[in-house]
Amino acid sequence: MVTPTESASLQEPNLKGNIPDGLTPDLLRYWEVLDQVPDPEIPAISVVDLGIVTRVTVEDNGAVQVILTPTFAGCPALKWMEKTVREALLEAGAPEVEVQTTFENPWTSERISESGREKIRNFGLAPPPRRRPGCVGPDLEALAHAVCPRCGSENTSMKSPFGPTLCRSLHYCFDCLEAFEQFKPL
């Protein structure tokens, strides 16, 4: 399906981040550029770490096509991300850039890279719990015991599944007595 010399899709997140292996120099450069484009709501993490860049293709004439997929369908930052992705690639020398958003390869929180999870934690948010085997869709049971990003305690409770942005829930830690937010599993 994917010809690595022309096009590269995100398969499984890996420890280095979400840049696929075995890229041609051109593709690698573009993926690295995208890895510097911040998520507007959590600027500590890039759109690549977040796993919303699902494919980058370079045409014979050098034109670049990028496929993005939304975290949440109603994410208001999507148009902004399309714009920043386009601008970053043009600035990096791509002669022409087309950015498309599709549900073809729907986003789940499992697509956030390990380095992305670390950045989310350092930003002060609990990263989404890993989905347990056999669980279909978001693992809401795990929401009840989010791990506090400050002290690592699991002695926490969820205050609301809806936080300041669509992708965050509200929690409270009984050990450090502080409220915190979690990037929601999806």
Added chain:
Amino acid sequence: MPNSHPFPSSPLARYLLQIADDQLVMGHRNSEWTGLGPILEEDIAFSSVAQDQVGHALAFYEYLQAECGADDPDQTAFNRPENQMLCNGLVEQPIGDYAFSLVRHWCYDHAVRLRYESLSGIENKTLQSIAVKLQGEVKYHTFHADTWMKSLLQGSEESRLRMISAIKEVWPLALGMFESWVGEENLSTEMDPNGQAWYPGEAALRLQWQVQAFQSLQAWGVDVDQWALSKLEPVLGGRQGFHTEHLAPLLEEMTAVFRLDPQAEW
């Protein structure tokens, strides 16, 4: 896609338009809680659910534009006369008090969950992906609604009575979500990859929805027989373009900015 037939051109397009119109109008109504929620978390919750719902409407309007000959999503959402809107009467109602909005949210999102579950069995890969994606988001809606329904039905005597009164008010409107529509039979015979019908039809969806809803209500101490919920008559008309008196003023407000300059680039 060029299309010489008037939109919606097929039973599938019509069905998706119904879902999208429901989501758009429900999202608009739920957004009316922004700034008014009884506690901050609920204000945020209804606003977030609203944001999801408008996003879901957009996903279907975009699909309809790409694959079914519909106009662009802004035109489809904001530039159709009332009698071409296909939303149901439940979503059109004003927000009422919190009990009404909560019971509506619970009834509505469980129905949406069942529709997405069924749609995720369709052979069409694009729609299947959309349905799978949106299902995950709706799981948060039903989780939120279940939590509050349970708490308030098992809370004080006052909260219980107010919830029961809201349930009785919402029920006929909720049954109207499953009004039969023109072309329904044709969609019911469409097969999924295993040769099964992916869309069970409105009567079957209603039955499935009501059985599950009664199970939850009974578990939370509501005597569904005492309130004769299963004998209530549904409020119909929305799927044929006949709406309750609340839709026209809502459309007036929702489309006000759009109508200032319908061709504007946003």
